[in-house]
Amino acid sequence: MTAPLISQTEPELRTEATTDIVGYRLRRAQLSVFQRFNAAFEMLNLRPAEYSVLVLIADNPGRKQTEIAEILGIKRANFVALVTGLETRGLIERQAAPGDRRANALYLTADGVKFLDEARAIQDRFEADCIARLGGVERRDALLRLLDTLC
Template identity: 55%
Template sequence: MEDAVGYRLRRAQLAVFQQFNEAFAAKDLRPTDFAVLLLLSCNQGLKQSEVAEALGIQRANFVAIVDGLEEKGLVERRKSEKDRRVQALYTTRAGSDYLKELMPIWAEHEERLIARLGGTRERDQLIHLLKRLCD
């Protein structure tokens, strides 16, 4: 098992998520919530289905995630201006402010990961290899 790619990927994911949860423990934030906020901060007005697809989340599960973010006042649904049947997602002012608070924590978390990998060159190599698995 030690040399099995799938096993190593899963162990790495668990370790990274554990470290993320420790870094963000005081903020009561899950990795998925952070990913949604970060994606929406740069892409206001995306359809729910687009965000779910971009993050690899099943639509049925994504609704609950958005419900939670909406209850916290961080995200809001609006009818799309292009298609009134579609819900578009936007970060609220509170969501944008919250994300600004989170970014330094995320940056420190990323820096710790990069250091454990051996530097940015190794990070870039790992990302390149992981992308090859997704293509």
């Protein structure tokens, strides 16, 4: 019922004032999910942001770098290295944007399409695991709605 007055092992720390806080729990959950994501994508050597970029390019071929970066909240200066990395791996291409010679239009390569097929399969399994942990699709949707109110 109550804690023993004298603990024989290490006395527990009082953590409620720090841990019963929305921001703290959000951070811990996000770190945990990203760690599992990185483990799942270790063989593909793909970061969460890189996965998002590939999917966005696949679903919106020919868009400019800045457009893709903006959606993900990545500064265009920091987006350069990310795009260069994916291009060096042969997954995407920078092409001349029609009508604006300053801009790069982004496209998946054939290798990028194949690679993304694998990545999407892994992500689908990963998302299914998240949904299972949450206790079903309804609870996943409830979580997303709650998270949106915090943005």
